[in-house]
Amino acid sequence: MRLRLREFRPRTGPHEHRVVQPRQPLRHTSLRGPAPVGTLTGDHDGLNRLAGLFSFAAHSPHTIVHVPLRDGVPPDEGQGPLVDLVLAHGSLGLRASRWPELRRRLRQGGSPLTVRTDEARTARDAAAWRARWRYHDRRDELRHTTHANTFFLFGGRDAFAETAMSLAYTAGWGPWQKRVAEGHSALLSGLWGLRQPPGGGHPVEVLVCFKAYPPYAHFRRP
Known part of the structure; x- marks a missing residue:
């Protein structure tokens, strides 16, 4: 898949960060953070591009992927506040508490960037994850937190x-x-x-749903 992005190089103190965003918003895709159950709802285009962004994040350990989902059309169902999404490798050491400072530095356009994802490689890596998960190997868990109207996923x-x-x-x-x-x-x-979280209770979940956008008379299957 070809992804059209914007690239930013904000600095905080002596450190430079690489942050990318989709060049065009995912207008009909929204995310409600888990409390303890959240929902990620989108149309074909939004979910497909979001899949590409996760694929790009998988093989970009030094890049922060920021998806400003609150900028889209508000969904007509679901409960809970809408949040943006940030993907970062755990090895990058990004702290959610530092994100608002970084986000303020992303308002000056950025540089156009076009990347291609490798779907075959993504499928192989996903299969490797499922094989380890089947044997209760939890090394590749996705750490997560919600802060500053943003849902953070830290993984590998x-x-x-x-x-x-x-x-x-x-x-x-x-x-x-x-x-x-x-x-x-x-x-x-x-x-x-x-x-x-430790201690049991209801598991934290984010459900992924497909939803076409109106007018539904114009809906066509891809």
């Missing part, structure tokens, strides 16, 4: 690749579900591998 190559495949599945099969042409959403997958 294989965990991000698995999420990319989950989103691509929803983007591809969502338009074929019953009643989506009438405006109903369809739950197809989730963000798997989220780290769970």
